[in-house]
Amino acid sequence: MDYIAMSTGFILILIGLFGALTNRNILRMIVAFTVADTGVNLVIVGVGYMRGRTAPILDSAVAAADAVARIIDPVPQALVLTAIVIGVGVTALMLAYAYKLYEKKHTLDIAKFTELKW
Amino acid sequence: MVSRFFVLLLLTGVGAIFVSLMFGYVPDDALNLTARYYAENTVRDTGAANIVTAIVVTYRGLDTLGEVTVLFLTAAIVGLVLAGSQQGRLRREQPAPGELLVTGTRLLVPLTLLLGVYVFVNGHLTPGGGFQGGAILASAILMLLLADPLREFSHPLISAIESISGLVFVAIGLLGMVYAGGFLDNRILPLGTLGDLISAGAIPVIYSFIGLKVGAEFSSMMVNLSETEEP
Numbered sequence A: 001m002d003y004i005a006m007s008t009g010f011i012l013i014l015i016g017l018f019g020a021l022t023n024r025n026i027l028r029m030i031v032a033f034t035v036a037d038t039g040v041n042l043v044i045v046g047v048g049y050m051r052g053r054t055a056p057i058l059d060s061a062v063a064a065a066d067a068v069a070r071i072i073d074p075v076p077q078a079l080v081l082t083a084i085v086i087g088v089g090v091t092a093l094m095l096a097y098a099y100k101l102y103e104k105k106h107t108l109d110i111a112k113f114t115e116l117k118w
Numbered sequence B: 001m002v003s004r005f006f007v008l009l010l011l012t013g014v015g016a017i018f019v020s021l022m023f024g025y026v027p028d029d030a031l032n033l034t035a036r037y038y039a040e041n042t043v044r045d046t047g048a049a050n051i052v053t054a055i056v057v058t059y060r061g062l063d064t065l066g067e068v069t070v071l072f073l074t075a076a077i078v079g080l081v082l083a084g085s086q087q088g089r090l091r092r093e094q095p096a097p098g099e100l101l102v103t104g105t106r107l108l109v110p111l112t113l114l115l116g117v118y119v120f121v122n123g124h125l126t127p128g129g130g131f132q133g134g135a136i137l138a139s140a141i142l143m144l145l146l147a148d149p150l151r152e153f154s155h156p157l158i159s160a161i162e163s164i165s166g167l168v169f170v171a172i173g174l175l176g177m178v179y180a181g182g183f184l185d186n187r188i189l190p191l192g193t194l195g196d197l198i199s200a201g202a203i204p205v206i207y208s209f210i211g212l213k214v215g216a217e218f219s220s221m222m223v224n225l226s227e228t229e230e231p
Helices: A002-022 A026-048 A074-105 B002-024 B033-045 B051-059 B061-081 B099-121 B130-147 B155-179 B203-227
Strands: none
Touching: A002 A026, A002 B002, A026 A074, A074 B033, A074 B051, A074 B061, A074 B130, A074 B203, B033 B051, B051 B061, B051 B203, B061 B155, B061 B203, B099 B130, B099 B203, B130 B203, B155 B203
């Protein structure tokens, strides 16, 4: 199970990198980046998973006393919670800048933006 | 194409690194030191049933403050960058939104708002919390925008909700320095019994305000982006 999640995450990262490097359209690049972002999150959560254990929430099923033996690592989950939120922020910024670029040149083709090319 | 070839070469290299990482990975049998501390002491320290929430709001509360600051900056920069583009939207003939969409929105928006509030109020007991609940709140706003793209949202109201919740968050953190162990310590309120809605000290209060703040920030991003729509 943990290997399925991790390999899916790695494959998503590769797909995202491939899309970001080969697409010419800025919007498609942004979508590719969010795919890679999801892959990274999946890998981190997969690393925190431990076989035969349950979610780090204490209730009638998991008593506080034997929590150490029953729950998975909560730290990667807290990290991914942060990463998802920051990912949303990054995506929103990319979209805003993409709109600005479109407004300037009326195209989203990255090859048309040559100001920083050498 | 040469560039495509180099991209594939690069991806093969990265993929090889990933494969070696995967095969070298050995899952832990027991919790590591940090996780063990959290598992053993969360109930005594914070009284929260959801350990992830205890980490996000109390143990690593300062990081969460930084995180909502990043979100705030993002929302502000999106507003700033797009400010010049939002010249008065012309009222043109819009195709009427479908009856299903309008009626469905009317039915679903209050329920979605309620679900969002439920998720962030119960953040210390169930999976969920301020960030998730805030995103659900913002999805209600997104539904309103879908049903009527030209709807005007009150920017001052959104900013007021956002700034007030941010201020309350910091104020509760400072109260923790005065009445409890340190910044963002949740023991300024009684911890209560594990599993009750009103328990875990200040965590539900802090997470509710984080939920409102995140909801307002996401909404302001979406409203700003939607207002750039070409008339």
